[in-house]
Amino acid sequence: MTSPIRLNLIGDNKPAERLHDLVKAPENTAWAQEKKHSWDASEPATVYYTPEVMPDGEQTTAATVILRTKGCHWWWSSGCTFCGYFNDTRDDVESKDLHAQWEYSKRKLSNFEGMGMVKVYTSGSLLEDREIPVDFQETVLRECAEMGKHLIIESRTEQCTMEKLQWASNINPDFTVAIGLEAHDDEVLRFHINKGFSLKSWVRAVENIRKVGQRVKTYLMFKPPFMNEGDALEQCTKWIIAAAEASDEISVNPMNIQRGTIIDRLFRAREYRPPWLWSLVELIQRTHPIIHPKGGLAGAEDQICRLIIHPTAAGRVRGSHNCGKCDKHVGAAIERYSVSGDLREFDGLDCACRKVWLNEIHLDTSTPVILGVGIPRRGPILEHLRSP
Ligand code: SF4
Ligand SMILES: [Zn+2]
Numbered sequence: 077m078t079s080p081i082r083l084n085l086i087g088d089n090k091p092a093e094r095l096h097d098l099v100k101a102p103e104n105t106a107w108a109q110e111k112k113h114s115w116d117a118s119e120p121a122t123v124y125y126t127p128e129v130m131p132d133g134e135q136t137t138a139a140t141v142i143l144r145t146k147g148c149h150w151w152w153s154s155g156c157t158f159c160g161y162f163n164d165t166r167d168d169v170e171s172k173d174l175h176a177q178w179e180y181s182k183r184k185l186s187n188f189e190g191m192g193m194v195k196v197y198t199s200g201s202l203l204e205d206r207e208i209p210v211d212f213q214e215t216v217l218r219e220c221a222e223m224g225k226h227l228i229i230e231s232r233t234e235q236c237t238m239e240k241l242q243w244a245s246n247i248n249p250d251f252t253v254a255i256g257l258e259a260h261d262d263e264v265l266r267f268h269i270n271k272g273f274s275l276k277s278w279v280r281a282v283e284n285i286r287k288v289g290q291r292v293k294t295y296l297m298f299k300p301p302f303m304n305e306g307d308a309l310e311q312c313t314k315w316i317i318a319a320a321e322a323s324d325e326i327s328v329n330p331m332n333i334q335r336g337t338i339i340d341r342l343f344r345a346r347e348y349r350p351p352w353l354w355s356l357v358e359l360i361q362r363t364h365p366i367i368h369p370k371g372g373l374a375g376a377e378d379q380i381c382r383l384i385i386h387p388t389a390a391g392r393v394r395g396s397h398n399c400g401k402c403d404k405h406v407g408a409a410i411e412r413y414s415v416s417g418d419l420r421e422f423d424g425l426d427c428a429c430r431k432v433w434l435n436e437i438h439l440d441t442s443t444p445v446i447l448g449v450g451i452p453r454r455g456p457i458l459e460h461l462r463s464p
Pocket of ligand 2: 401
């Protein structure tokens with residue numbers, strides 16, 4: 077007798093009951109579940125500090141605390157196509173664990189001494205009661221206010237109701253809400269990103285945040301899934317311009333491929349190449365005159381909003397990259413621009429691969445090739461054939 081058909085990606089040899097589980101097969105595999113529950117719930121995912129700029133333009137050091145949480149409620153029912161945060165979560169994290177992680181983080185960074193800013197990220201929304209117990213939300217808000225640190229939190233739009241924001245602002249009068257809008261375009265939000273909220277919902281959230289006197293940071297994504305390089309450049313330029321007035325700060329996240337996501341599948345099928353660093357340079361050059369109508373630098377009077385781009389894993393195959401030879405210099409110039417807001421950071425940058433990139437942009441925007449004409453991988457052909 078032949079054995080029944082096994083859906084072995086699911087891990088426990090039982091057929092999946094929902095399409096949702098099939099789409100998320102990598103997350104449900106035995107190895108992924110084992111890894112997820114191997115994390116220590118009393119320690120944060122990571123804690124570090126970086127140079128930053130305060131809302132008033134002053135240079136400071138910012139602590140970043142990434143907590144180990146239950147993850148994002150949108151992921152539980154669906155999830156964004158590129159989001160790999162589930163890799164860092166644990167299903168059973170409670171208030172006492174989060175408090176232990178918070179104490180650990182403060183100990184590790186000497187109570188954030190000498191730091192003007194604290195970023196608390198939860199792989200979801202800090203102000204979402206289903207993800208984060210309310211008493212812990214309160215601890216973070218209150219302690220940062222008491223310590224006099226500017227707090228940055230992340231949130232989806234649904235949590236930014238007047239009621240919730242007023243409650244949070246009564247505890248902490250000085251924080252920034254960072255929203256992963258990703259694209260200022262309903263079609264892209266729906267079909268490329270599966271964001272689960274609309275532009276209208278973002279507009280409402282921004283209005284509410286402004287009404288309670290807090291700051292808005294907007295994340296935009298450069299080159300979402302199912303989009304070619306040329307379209308990404310055209311689209312993202314439009315999104316920055318459209319979101320600038322409503323945001324105190326725009327942070328562009330160039331796609332990097334995280335394990336077990338839909339974009340990871342596309343990438344491994346060689347149907348997606350992470351963005352070129354040249355595209356990011358071009359994006360900055362196109363949008364700088366809009367962000368700074370009088371040609372000012374970062375923090376200048378003419379600044380409509382702050383524009384920052386930190387390419388994660390720059391120069392790596394799973395992050396934004398060029399040819400491999402020029403990546404370090406181009407990546408560093410982009411990082412420098414995020415601090416200085418000075419276009420001269422790109423003076424003198426060139427490489428033979430710039431022509432290849434330019435050609436790709438030209439063909440992507442002039443021929444009907446939906447996923448683009450670009451070669452998905454760089455390097456020698458033998459390496460492509462050997463890679464998984
Ligand atoms: S809303 Fe944010 S945390 Fe939730 S699935 Fe999307 S990207 Fe991930
Ligand atoms: Zn190059």
